[in-house]
Amino acid sequence: MNLIARNIALRRCLSTHRFTRRWAIPGSSPAFFSTFPAPPPHRTNAEQAKSILIVNKLRTKPVIDTIDSFLDHLRTHYPNVRVFHEDRRDIPRDVEVWRPGDGAEKIDLVITLGGDGTILHASSLFKVGAVPPVLSFSMGTLGFLLPFHVDDFSKALESVFQGKATVLYRMRLSCAFLDKDGNNLGKEGEDWQVMNEVALHRGSSPHLNTIDAYVDRQHLTEAVSDGLIVSTPTGSTAYSLSAGGPIVHPSLSALVLTPICPRSLSFRPLVFPASSSITLRIGDRSRAPAGVSMDGQASHVLNPGESVTVRASLHPIPCINRSSISDPANDSQGEGAGPGKEDDWVRDINNLLQYNATFRSKALLRHSRM
CATH class of the missing domain: 2.60.200.30 (Probable inorganic polyphosphate/atp-NAD kinase; domain 2)
Structure with missing residues (x-):
């Protein structure tokens, strides 16, 4: 692709015009919604086999126990889903091995368990072409890219497969x-x-x-x-x-x-x-x-x-938002935006980065916890 053609494609892909883009997860009702300028979509059809790739940090006991709970939940509530794991040591039970590159099995949803580095690793597995939606659970440090706590996995999966999840396209x-x-x-x-x-x-x-x-x-x-x-x-x-x-x-x-x-x-x-x-x-x-x-x-x-x-890159990463599973009842209480509102970033710079936190406000915060 020459430079002029590439710039035209980029402008179309990364236009500042905002519109809704649907992402289809097999077996879901309406698909993911996104109001971010979207690239050509990674789409799946309901008739095709559903597939999930689990990407996790080193298999410590908490991670092993969480993966076992995940697999039990998937087998019980989503029995037709094929579950993959990358080719590493200690492959979880009852999963298929997935290898990136030419001829790789098509993946419809990526689930990450770990810290921010786990999402970066998941990104590296898809070096060519579109990236599937990524559902990330915190089991590591910092967690700026981790919308969901691991205890919420059943609610998050339900939101995804019911077509309620929203995605934020993170540029690569x-x-x-x-x-x-x-x-x-x-x-x-x-x-x-x-x-x-x-x-x-x-x-x-x-x-x-x-x-x-x-x-x-x-x-x-x-x-x-x-x-x-x-x-x-x-x-x-x-x-x-x-x-x-x-x-x-x-x-x-x-x-x-x-x-x-x-x-x-x-x-x-x-x-x-x-x-x-x-x-x-x-x-x-x-x-x-x-x-x-x-x-x-x-x-x-x-x-x-x-x-x-x-x-x-022409292929950003669609990351599922925490606000996708927010409780609408909280809206009236002023505790953040409801489902579909991309407010995760504002929460994170305040809670994780302590944005513009003064010495006095930190002291009051400590006092309020006593």
């Missing part, structure tokens, strides 16, 4: 690594798909990196710093935030460029439209190569002259 990045001559460094032809961020950093080197940043093939700046981060709006509350980047609502379509400890005080974070492409090239004068990490996982080492080009 498409990353291509190039050598000095512009040839792809990867062994495979496909680009890497990233949910949070791609970060170039000096790693264990004592020297700063020199990185040339290009936006839509125009030279933006030569950055002398510990590194640079390109993040999605979802990733704006991860590494980018720690480096001083802005907090961006996940329903926006944007690329965030954040420097890591720049030598220049005037190098501030920048936000670009999702139709832009950002190329980070290790300068010929750089005294150190740059390590590359994507969603916290080390992937490449770029030497002077090599580069990575980052664009918005």
Whole structure:
């Protein structure tokens, strides 16, 4: 696809116009509803076999017990659903093994059990094409991406299969690594798909990196710093935030460029439209190569002259909202929006990030708990 055609496709996919998109889960009544600008949908038909993929953190006893409860519930209430698990050690009982890549079984719903890293791992399993809706349950740390508590799994599943669930499309990045001559460094032809961020950093080197940043093939700046981060709006509350980047609502379509400890005080974070492409090239004068990490996982080492080009992926991740199963009775009590209202992000920046919490309000909060 040439550059002009790709930009047209992106504008159609990531238009700021809001409309309703339905997602079909086999056996459900009306499908998922989303008011986020949607890409071409991942659709399933009721006549096709239903399938769920379980992705979990390391199998500690609480995780094992939870998976057993999940499987018992699925067998009792949704007996026609095929349940898959990725090919790892200690495969749960009575499930089918699922392997990503060409020829993989079609998945209609992904269920994650763990922390935020579990969702990032689930994203990495779908490197090509559309991603199924993701239903995430908290069993780990932080939980900024985890809408549901694991104790609510029966209610959440009921909401999904009754067609009441809403999804928020979380943008992903498409990353291509190039050598000095512009040839792809990867062994495979496909680009890497990233949910949070791609970060170039000096790693264990004592020297700063020199990185040339290009936006839509125009030279933006030569950055002398510990590194640079390109993040999605979802990733704006991860590494980018720690480096001083802005907090961006996940329903926006944007690329965030954040420097890591720049030598220049005037190098501030920048936000670009999702139709832009950002190329980070290790300068010929750089005294150190740059390590590359994507969603916290080390992937490449770029030497002077090599580069990575980052664009918005055409395949975001549809994450099921916590507000999908909110109790409508709470609306009159002012305890948050009802079903279908995408208010999860506002709750999370207040409850998890303690956004704009003053010393006095924290003291009052502690006093109220005594």
